[in-house]
Amino acid sequence: VAFNFSVYFFSAILYIVVYMRHTPNLERAIAFASDHLQYPLSLDFKKVFYNVEVGGFSTIKESLDNYLDTWRDYSPEFIESFHLIEGSLFEPDNTRRISTLEKALQVILDGVYDKMLKFTHNVRSPLTNVYMLGVVLPTLALALLPLASAMLGGMLTWVHVFLLFNLIVPFFVFYLTDKILMLRPGGYGETSLLEKNPLYPEYKSNKHYTKAFLICLPFFIIGLLPFIISSLFSRLTLTVVVGLIPSQSPPP
Incomplete structure (x- = not known):
């Protein structure tokens, strides 16, 4: 389950950083990301707003921090990137604010790189x-x-x-x-976006598996023929040999 979420972490940070480069508004940036992300992370971002609307939290920041705590053990770089994004709102200079946003993007990239590097060693x-x-x-x-x-x-x-x-x-x-x-x-x-391709139904279809099975079936049968013929030949030889051996009758 965590893997299904984690594949969208970089995209989420990217959407938020792109939006906040020209509009330093965290609420609108999260809403923008939730509209463009895929399920299930988009639903989580919508739930951040829902928790504020129902009175669970007083601000978006509190609701967001509560959500980020769920990923503390699995993806600390995702949490650190969000904290840098939140910190960019308090930068007095626009240049430093953009630099902080770019650093947030670099943190999530470095986190993914480190995990991939660790995976390649452990695998x-x-x-x-x-x-x-x-x-x-x-x-x-x-x-x-x-x-x-x-x-x-x-x-x-x-x-x-x-x-x-x-x-x-x-x-x-x-x-x-x-x-x-x-x-x-x-x-x-x-x-x-792949689903919008007119050839997507053909790509998603399982007909090619049926064609591959029908093509491979004759070769599979041909591969089994030596074993089947050898077994039948051995049994036939054994039957012939047993038939040629004269039966010994007990002495009178």
């Missing part, structure tokens, strides 16, 4: 695990499968190979990759 070990599981393990396993099958006396069949390399290993690779991606910090803001 090395998980990515190594994904590489070992998704690339190294299947390669080594396929090289050692004949030896393992001989040592197990034919207990290892194509069914076990199919389940291991087509279901179990891809599932764990997908799970670990998705877990790593969920840890990444937010640093971008999605926009609804």
Whole structure:
């Protein structure tokens, strides 16, 4: 949930700074940001005004500070940027006021950069695990499968190979990759302008998944044919050999 909000933090600060560069009014700047931001952060900014209207707080600043406290542990740079924006209202000189606003924008940028840098350092070990599981393990396993099958006396069949390399290993690779991606910090803001593109319904459609499935299905079946033919040939050979061995009748 925090990631869904954090992707709009930079956009929120940018909208407020752009507005306050020519109009030093915090209330109107927040209203401007709430009108142009995407859900869910836009709804939070509207709630800042709502809390003042219903009497929860006497000023916008008090309501805003109460809202910023909810992000104190997750995004301190977002709070610091807002405090710099609030402090720019008390600058007597217009040049210093604009400089403070630009510093607020730089603070949120540096915060996003530091989080991304920390993420790149922490993600090395998980990515190594994904590489070992998704690339190294299947390669080594396929090289050692004949030896393992001989040592197990034919207990290892194509069914076990199919389940291991087509279901179990891809599932764990997908799970670990998705877990790593969920840890990444937010640093971008999605926009609804894409939905206005006339080709957006075609982009959003799932028809290409169906086409890809139909294209890949024959190759998938062809890939399974060696295992199926080998299994049938082994059973047929075993049946023929058993049929050629004369049955020994018990001595009289």
